[in-house]
Amino acid sequence: MSIRQRATLDDVARLAHVSPKTVSRVFSQRHLVSPATAEAVLAAAKRLKFRPNTVARNLRGGASNTVGFVIGELLNPFYSTVATGLERVLADNGKTLIVASTDDTAEGEERVADTLLAQRVAALLMVPVGEDQSYLEGERQLGCPVISIDRPARNLVADSVVLENRTGAFSATRSLMARGHRKIAYICNPAAVYTQAERIQGYREAIASGGRAEPTPWERLLDDPAANPAAVVADLLAMDDAPTAIIAGNNRMCIGALQVLDSLEHPPALIGFDDFDTADILGVSVVSHDAVDMGRQAAELALERIMDPTGFTRQIIIPTKLIHRGSGEHPPYA
Amino acid sequence: MSIRQRATLDDVARLAHVSPKTVSRVFSQRHLVSPATAEAVLAAAKRLKFRPNTVARNLRGGASNTVGFVIGELLNPFYSTVATGLERVLADNGKTLIVASTDDTAEGEERVADTLLAQRVAALLMVPVGEDQSYLEGERQLGCPVISIDRPARNLVADSVVLENRTGAFSATRSLMARGHRKIAYICNPAAVYTQAERIQGYREAIASGGRAEPTPWERLLDDPAANPAAVVADLLAMDDAPTAIIAGNNRMCIGALQVLDSLEHPPALIGFDDFDTADILGVSVVSHDAVDMGRQAAELALERIMDPTGFTRQIIIPTKLIHRGSGEHPPYA
DNA sequence: TTGAAAGCGATACCAC
DNA sequence: GTGGTATCGCTTTCAA
Numbered sequence: 001m002s003i004r005q006r007a008t009l010d011d012v013a014r015l016a017h018v019s020p021k022t023v024s025r026v027f028s029q030r031h032l033v034s035p036a037t038a039e040a041v042l043a044a045a046k047r048l049k050f051r052p053n054t055v056a057r058n059l060r061g062g063a064s065n066t067v068g069f070v071i072g073e074l075l076n077p078f079y080s081t082v083a084t085g086l087e088r089v090l091a092d093n094g095k096t097l098i099v100a101s102t103d104d105t106a107e108g109e110e111r112v113a114d115t116l117l118a119q120r121v122a123a124l125l126m127v128p129v130g131e132d133q134s135y136l137e138g139e140r141q142l143g144c145p146v147i148s149i150d151r152p153a154r155n156l157v158a159d160s161v162v163l164e165n166r167t168g169a170f171s172a173t174r175s176l177m178a179r180g181h182r183k184i185a186y187i188c189n190p191a192a193v194y195t196q197a198e199r200i201q202g203y204r205e206a207i208a209s210g211g212r213a214e215p216t217p218w219e220r221l222l223d224d225p226a227a228n229p230a231a232v233v234a235d236l237l238a239m240d241d242a243p244t245a246i247i248a249g250n251n252r253m254c255i256g257a258l259q260v261l262d263s264l265e266h267p268p269a270l271i272g273f274d275d276f277d278t279a280d281i282l283g284v285s286v287v288s289h290d291a292v293d294m295g296r297q298a299a300e301l302a303l304e305r306i307m308d309p310t311g312f313t314r315q316i317i318i319p320t321k322l323i324h325r326g327s328g329e330h331p332p333y334a
Numbered sequence: 335m336s337i338r339q340r341a342t343l344d345d346v347a348r349l350a351h352v353s354p355k356t357v358s359r360v361f362s363q364r365h366l367v368s369p370a371t372a373e374a375v376l377a378a379a380k381r382l383k384f385r386p387n388t389v390a391r392n393l394r395g396g397a398s399n400t401v402g403f404v405i406g407e408l409l410n411p412f413y414s415t416v417a418t419g420l421e422r423v424l425a426d427n428g429k430t431l432i433v434a435s436t437d438d439t440a441e442g443e444e445r446v447a448d449t450l451l452a453q454r455v456a457a458l459l460m461v462p463v464g465e466d467q468s469y470l471e472g473e474r475q476l477g478c479p480v481i482s483i484d485r486p487a488r489n490l491v492a493d494s495v496v497l498e499n500r501t502g503a504f505s506a507t508r509s510l511m512a513r514g515h516r517k518i519a520y521i522c523n524p525a526a527v528y529t530q531a532e533r534i535q536g537y538r539e540a541i542a543s544g545g546r547a548e549p550t551p552w553e554r555l556l557d558d559p560a561a562n563p564a565a566v567v568a569d570l571l572a573m574d575d576a577p578t579a580i581i582a583g584n585n586r587m588c589i590g591a592l593q594v595l596d597s598l599e600h601p602p603a604l605i606g607f608d609d610f611d612t613a614d615i616l617g618v619s620v621v622s623h624d625a626v627d628m629g630r631q632a633a634e635l636a637l638e639r640i641m642d643p644t645g646f647t648r649q650i651i652i653p654t655k656l657i658h659r660g661s662g663e664h665p666p667y668a
Numbered sequence: 669t670t671g672a673a674a675g676c677g678a679t680a681c682c683a684c
Numbered sequence: 685g686t687g688g689t690a691t692c693g694c695t696t697t698c699a700a
Binding site for chain 2: 005049053055056058066073074077081083084087088091099100101116118138143258262276281292
């Protein structure tokens with residue numbers, strides 16, 4: 001199984017008896033070449049199995065046709081869904097998507113961003129993990145736009161696309177209150193991220209709007225990746241003054257809660273954040289959003305910035321929506 | 335917010351009063367440069383915010399440090415899970431992952447593969463969609479290895495990583511038979527893909543091993559993306575001779591079946607293919623597999639082939655495992 | 669409409 | 685240890 005040589009533009013030119021430049025034109029500005037010449041060139045290209053090299057092509061321009069996406073963990077369905085939206089828009093615009101994971105660490109983020117920048121991505125999309133993205137400021141000034149997804153970047157001028165977290169949590173809480181709940185818990189893990197800070201805020205505002213001044217004793221803001229969601233819920237329910245309703249700050253906590261609630265005769269009401277496949281079967285009410293659209297909008301923002309790196313930065317807010325499926329609509333059982 | 339120029343290796347050389355070649359060495363073969371010179375170069379590089387350009391670097395070598403992954407739909411958790419495994423191994427080996435979706439069409443596959451090959455990916459990983467991948471034969475001979483994931487490529491010499499589909503379906507069927515089931519249905523959509531062909535085969539073999547020669551009347555092999563899984567199940571259950579157990583050939587069909595079964599007092603037994611997040615909560619027995627590992631193995635195969643494009647192709651089989659959770663272990667209710 | 673020549677940013681080969 | 689020089693594959697002036 002021998003390895004042949006790859007044909008270059010020059011090879012094609014030679015075979016077609018034209019100059020390299022003409023071949024180049026055939027593959028980029030066909031209309032500037034006479035039909036006869038073009039045909040001859042294409043025939044030669046075909047015979048040699050010639051394929052233009054995008055990399056060499058972009059070497060001139062400075063930036064490539066690739067866009068980087070720095071993500072915590074592709075395994076997380078939320079991010080892979082965002083990636084789907086990104087990829088669709090980018091592909092439609094002749095760009096390809098490079099994905100790189102940070103393992104959810106700040107060092108990982110910087111390392112990975114570095115790799116992507118070395119590839120001269122035309123734009124850098126990222127879900128920030130670290131506390132500080134100022135290390136990207138130089139690149140931004142060098143013309144590589146940065147778009148922050150799901151959480152705003154810190155100490156860096158960057159466009160961002162985030163969810164309507166606060167309002168989402170607020171509505172969920174108010175919805176429970178409207179059904180008579182007064183003892184509403186909020187559980188999440190990890191808690192030290194922008195999205196949770198916002199959601200907690202929304203929860204607290206709703207609680208406060210009900211006349212309660214001090215924070216509730218039912219907040220469980222964990223920050224231990226190893227923590228067992230089910231145990232947290234079990235603890236809450238064992239309280240003397242147990243909550244009659246629970247808001248789960250994310251997917252994992254919601255599913256963890258379900259494991260406990262499933263076996264109860266009179267479970268507390270439950271509303272999750274982030275929709276999931278079997279939520280309708282399980283009758284779980286959730287604060288939902290369109291993550292594909294989030295990716296799409298981020299990609300469009302990126303394309304816009306690639307065209308024009310100057311101009312004011314923008315923040316796009318993706319709406320959230322409370323979906324009623326039963327688990328969050330019954331009154332307190334006590 | 336002015337756009338500055340990006341510093342090149344030459345700029346650094348000039349500032350450090352050394353030749354470009356020396357700068358190059360500092361960034362690739364540091365040990366060949368005297369510590370003093372290296373330090374001076376690094377200082378200059380830092381001042382100019384110099385970052386080596388991977389693209390230009392790879393221009394010489396012929397192939398890049400990128401690996402392409404052609405996928406039907408990143409939205410499908412199975413594929414995004416595979417992508418996770420891929421990315422981890424590739425990142426550990428200094429390669430970056432480019433993902434591109436085909437929208438599950440053969441034309442899409444070819445178009446997307448073309449884009450990736452034009453980027454000179456060092457290897458092409460793909461979940462084949464079309465009926466024929468012979469169009470890649472030329473590239474393979476040109477030194478770009480192709481690794482087929484989840485289904486073997488057709489008319490193309492390529493390594494592949496697939497699941498133990500047949501045995502998985504066989505075990506599931508036998509397990510149901512061991513619990514007294516004789517009327518076992520198999521439902522899937524789409525049916526015209528390798529994985530389903532294999533699983534159906536395993537199902538039939540198990541049925542045959544029970545002494546039944548002719549095919550069962552409970553096979554529902556659909557090929558209509560718009561078909562409603564729940565309706566298929568409802569139809570089955572409405573039969574005079576309704577099945578007492580159902581095997582769902584994939585995730586979507588399994589969840590569709592659940593929607594119907596959930597409301598029945600004496601539902602038929604159910605075993606799904608592909609695990610999912612809430613399967614344990616719902617008590618759904620499934621034929622499970624490790625998709626992250628699948629990606630990992632595919633990536634390792636790719637790296638191996640990049641090093642040595644010759645040699646025999648291999649097929650790696652990822653084991654499947656029947657997980658008992660209740661839905662598939664009860665006897666027939668009739 | 670077509671072509672010659674000079675890069676793009678880095679590396680490799682070969683001297684010193 | 686260090687430096688010239690050609691080169692990777694293509695595109696962009698600028699002429700013809």
